[in-house]
Amino acid sequence: MPLAIRPARQDEAETIREIHMKAFGEEEGPSVSQLSVDLLADETAEPRLILVAEDAGEAVGCVIFTNVQIEGAESVAGSILAPLGVVPRWHGQGVGAALVQHGLDLLKSRGVDLVLVLGDPRYYSRFGFRAGHGIATPYDLPYPEAWMALEFTPGLLDRVAGVARCATMLSAPEHW
Template identity: 35%
Template sequence: MTIRLEETTDWPAIYAIYAAAFGQSAEADLVRNMESDRELILSLVAYAEEPAGHIAYSHLVLHETPPIKACVLAPLAVAHPFQNKGIGTTLVQHSLDRLRADGYDLVTVLGDPRYYGRFGFDPKLAEKLETPYDGPYLQALALSDKGNDARGPVSYARAFAELN
């Protein structure tokens, strides 16, 4: 299995992965809308003869602490036959390494803390932010010391407003 940047020809398979994982097209639509808005900062595919999983990140604007470079992890899915084989973990770890190397200070995610906690995502760090998703499922991970100082209101990529 290799992890690489998404290519145009991957899209039908990625769409199918999200549709099967979530039973709807909203997550796949989110990826495409963020891309057309130029708000997608990283889109990676786990490839095992076919796309087996996908992860995406978009810009997050921190209004009170703008020098902190922040992004949002969403969405993430692994195709059903490939689940529980470490592919999701590899996608998250690989992408976090890339973001750290690209100078990102903070990542937020909305999801199950039992999954994201293993990567260091913490609901406590996210409590200092004011987002449309505040609550126990909102978590944050500092990729640098600076990331721990993030606070206040944030703006997600426009396409998130179309979810639900």
């Protein structure tokens, strides 16, 4: 059976926690897996999109997109990708890329204007994410080049500037 990507179900908090715990390991796993579960219940994360990848009924990856507002550009519909987790034995098999692309396609079809991510530029640039835009993070970053945006409307990032305001659970300094 090929890899399937589907929306997460309401009763999958523990499955989502497990995916992120395995994906991020002992050092980062506890905080990232807790964040993933907290985002499920955080009303300020709406509208959110949570996708699960599974193979033969086994959940092997998860991506979460949550609402983000741009201070000074409130009319812009934004989303932030965080976190993305893939069970280690599935690394390098395209699970993460499939989750991200599926999510981006759904968000674009739903009228989202832009998506933000704090991640590895070598990975996320393949989807069209880029640094060097006018949207600031809520906190200073040690690696500002990892703060990237993807516009669905050409030229939008040239016109939009302001501070990103994320869901309450994602706004904690330790997640930046």
